[in-house]
Amino acid sequence: MRIVLVGPPGAGKGTQAAYLAKNLSVPHISTGDLFRANISQGTELGKKAKAYMDAGELVPDEVTIAMARDRMSQPDAGNGFLLDGFPRNLSQAKALDEALKEDGVRLDAVLDLEVPEEEVVKRIAGRRVCRNDSSHVFHVTYSPPKQEGVCDVCGGELYQRDDDSEETVRTRLEVYHTQTEPIIDHYKAQGLVVTISALGKVTEVTERAMEALQQARAARAS
Ligand code: AMP
Secondary structure, X not given: OEEEEEOOOOOOXXXXXXXXXXXXXXXXXXXXXXXXXXXXXXXXXXXXXXXXXXXXXXXXXXXXXXXXXXHHOOHHHOXXXXXXXXXXXXXXXXXXXXXXXXXXXXXXXXXXXXXXXXXXXXXXXXXXXXXXXXXOEEEOOOEOOOOOOEOOOOOXXXXXXXXXXXXXXXXXXXXXXXXXXXXXXXXXXXXXXXXXXXXXXXXXXXXHHHHHHHHHHHHHHO
């Protein structure tokens, strides 16, 4: 399956993407994770991306599209992928349409995770992420680790992302509304959007998402 995941920062895209990708046996491709890996490895790409990320703004399209396409052309993505955080504006969505067309394949669904804005701010302010694996996510109040600052899953160090400060979150939300939300209409016109609530337990949201994706797949096959 080829799936795009959209939703505001703090909707739980990364967490859900990790579970869904495993269930669907496709790679989880997160442009945010790819940028963060480049930053920690000190690459030129990472240096270019860092200032934009710290400010909560989008990294320029030419850098982002090339990086995403490169990752999507790896052998493990041959039969499908789950895109998390890409595309994030209309020109990226159109570049993805083009790339898929060239490959003679199409998206199966665009999963839209819906969450109220006040919940987003609460979720992000307390979010702590594992340095070893960004799908190991905790929250200081909602799902605290057994030992403060230590990942329950792998013992890695938990940290607060530089761009999870309250001020940057507001910019990221603004960017989401003005630049990313329009891609939902773009995909609605292609009949691809399935919207689910991202509220509730992680497992409940995963179940909801799997059900919605199965329905979308059945509808497209008929
Ligand atoms: P994320 O981990 O998806 O929340 O992304 C963190 C940050 O990485 C974003 O706030 C952007 O600065 C940058 N980023 C991730 N994906 C993209 C994208 N598709 N286009 C531009 N910037 C991106």
